[in-house]
Amino acid sequence: MKRTVFIYSLMLICLAGNEVAFGQTEAPKACPFNIVGTWRSEATATNPIFFRFAPDGTVTLLSRSTAIPDEDFEMLAAVKYKLDRPAAPQRLDIIAVRGNEVFGRGTTSMTVLEYSDDSFTTVNPTTGAGLIRWVRAQTNRYFLTFAARSVQLTGYSDDSSTTIDPKGGRPPQTAYGGPAFAMWTKLDGRKTQVETLGIHLVTDSAGMMVPVVGAIPDDLRKQFENESRKDTDVMIRLELTEAEYERTHKVFKTWDKRVQDKTLLYDEPYLNAMEFLRRTAESLNLCGDKVKLHKLNWGQYDQVVSKFIIPLHPLEYIRIMRVNNEKLHVTDAMFPRDWRPAQL
Secondary structure: OHHHHHHHHHHHHHHHHHHHHHOOOOOOOOOOOOOOEEEEEHHHOOOOOEEEEOOOOEEEEEEEOOOOOOOOEEEEEEEEEEEOOOOOOOEEEEEEOOOOOOOOOEEEEEEEEEEOOOEEEEEOOOOOOOOEEEEEOOOOEEEEEEEEEOEEEEOEOOOOOOEOOOOOOOOOOEEEEOOEEEEEEEEOOOOOEEEEEEEEEEEOOOOOEEEEEEOOOHHHHHOOOOOOOOOOEEEEEEEEOHHHHHHHHHHHHHHHHHHHHOOOOOOOHHHHHHHHHHHHHHHHHOOOOOOOOOOOOOOOOOOOOOOOOHHHHHHHHHHHHHHHOHHHOOOOOOOOOOOOHHHO
16 A cells, blocks of 8 residues: 555656646647537528538538427538648638538638637638638537545544454544545436546445445435535536537546456555546646646645545545636536527
8 A cells, every 4th residue: 555655656746847847838738629519600690500510521511490399400411521630720621512502512612710629710712701700519518527525434544544454453443535526417408418437435245434436326426416515525516618528538438447447557446536536637727727726746745645644635636626716616506407509
């Protein structure tokens, strides 16, 4: 256990050193452009048409559905598209085998002037006229929740957090720790999709509470679908853009695979949980400073590492995140439970 903590501490010290050495000279890099998704164009503002770009190079033109029950959009036409450099495009070509009300037959070329996660701007490559802004449409809404609870952990020592064998001559001790996890919520207006990963407690054959890394049981997860009023609980719920959701969800998929393959980084479950939550939170800032994050530091005094035992690190990390980002927290009153894409 002590060797695992030492290696983890050394890794964080190295990371902290890199941040000091390079943080003042390197600005955050822009993330690669991703056109996949549904967009609306200002060119069709009076009669809104939506453009659903697929990974296979096709574009489906959609309008709001008025005749098809339980559908928000209906198909108008299908064309193809090509970007000269998908991750950093300068040119967008739309290829229509047959003309339609938006694109004439053949290839319509556009110069891409600028782009971000949720918009891009094009002009006519020959004349420089016809400035058009494209905005990513909200066909889904995305939320990321960090949640934790403090409970008594009988059978954990205060110095290492490892389970004590009651038959080993050392009496069980009581410390505090508990479940801590991240929860992704995706709304499409009909069915809410929820995915979780983190640490929770199970009772073993000896009646001891044992921490387990993996998906969070439904009964526990549902307790954090609404804001908790308990002093033992802490949570922060953030609304994400589609691109932010995809970036943070990559961390979820990576760590979920680690759980399934039994290739977690550490022997201590709470160290794995803390590392997963840290990487998830930091993925929010890959393309800019969305949230204010506490950077753990094992090399000097730290308000999480130095003050609390390992089972409390995830909870205190989330507590500081909530305090530092209170204005970003989505309250129950703000959460759009009845949202539909057709409302946009």
